[in-house]
Amino acid sequence: MKSDRSLDVVIVGLGRVGRALAKQIQKADSQLRIVGLADRGGLLYHERGLSASLVDEALSAKAEGSSIGICPSALPPIYRFSDLATSRTLFVDATAASGMAAGWCEVLASSGAAGVVLANKLPLCEAWSVSGPLFNHPRVRYEATVGAGLPILSTLRSLLATGDLVTRMRGALSGTLGYLVNQVSEGHAFSAALSDAIALGYAEPDPSADLGGRDVARKAVILSRAVGWPAELSDVERDGLVPDSDAYQGAPSADYSSADRKLKELFADADCDGIAIRYLAQITPERISVGLARIDLHDPFAALAGTENRIAIHTRRYPIHPLAIAGPGAGPETTAAGVLSDLIDLAEKSKLRGENPCPC
Ligand SMILES: NC(=O)c1ccc[n+]([C@@H]2O[C@H](COP(=O)([O-])OP(=O)(O)OC[C@H]3O[C@@H](n4cnc5c(N)ncnc54)[C@H](OP(=O)(O)O)[C@@H]3O)[C@@H](O)[C@H]2O)c1
Known part of the structure; x- marks a missing residue:
């Protein structure tokens, strides 16, 4: 158990990301200790920190599909997070x-x-x-929501803090859609690529939010709001990789033959025209759109491979050649690392404010 000098972490949500985060906190030599673990079934909480063995037990139970509620020392699910909060508590929403x-x-x-x-x-x-x-709340961080562990939002924050002005952004923000588009452009049927993506863990068993572009639309809204353009989700012009009505048909064996045919034609036409197709978000102060875009083969977005994400940020300082960030943009380990980096950042800020560590 870590000392009373640590900051206290409550992790809400113990799916793949929450569990990976708990393990990373245990391994990291940081001033963080886990005081709470919560899922929909219950809460494990101890104000002086949960023992490593109790955390391991809870994570194993979750990995096997159980609920925190079955642990003997579990409390009922939390409804008011503020009841657990002290000036040393850091909450994580991994739900x-x-x-x-x-x-x-x-x-x-x-x-x-x-x-x-x-x-x-x-x-x-x-x-x-x-x-x-x-x-822009000084005690909120959300790096992992866009690009998982890639430092996209912290870079935007730093640009704004140093007086730069973002003018537009363009991003390939979905590892799932990137993988599918790459596979289809290499001649694989969309339905086969989707089955592979689910089997490899790149896509959710219910991939509708990804396929319909809703997940990318959310990321685009977060980026837009983060630079001071308060767009609404309903403002986003969204074209799915497949239309919403085709995006999820209730079973892995769903009939995607129409999507297979349409996408094959689209990519064959692009091939004939000597251009590439990528699923992109385009964000300006006036307009956000997400959907398939035809791009030049020399465009850096055309070279994206596998589940890679990329964002190009145009600013007053980077007007012609944008600031670009690229790399793996999904996966529980990298996502958890993005969350851990946010926690450490907030812990440092909290120390600077002199609120901790507790001198006891
Ligand atoms: N996986 C990635 O690569 C990735 C990347 C970037 C961002 N994210 C985001 O990170 C979050 C977690 O992802 P994941 O893959 O770990 O999801 P997940 O496997 O579906 O796990 C979600 C967890 O949240 C819990 N939960 C849901 N509603 C809750 C509530 N009201 N109170 C307490 N717990 C609640 C669930 O509880 P039960 O176990 O009881 O059902 C489950 O443990 C999601 O929002 C996802 O979009 C994921």
């Missing part, structure tokens, strides 16, 4: 739950918690009136 924004705003407003780190995109994509307070 995929909707309706969390108000709870996190309450934590920040009423309890003075050390901070909130989001892997969950949904709290950042509610109506601006609800999500707005989370953006």
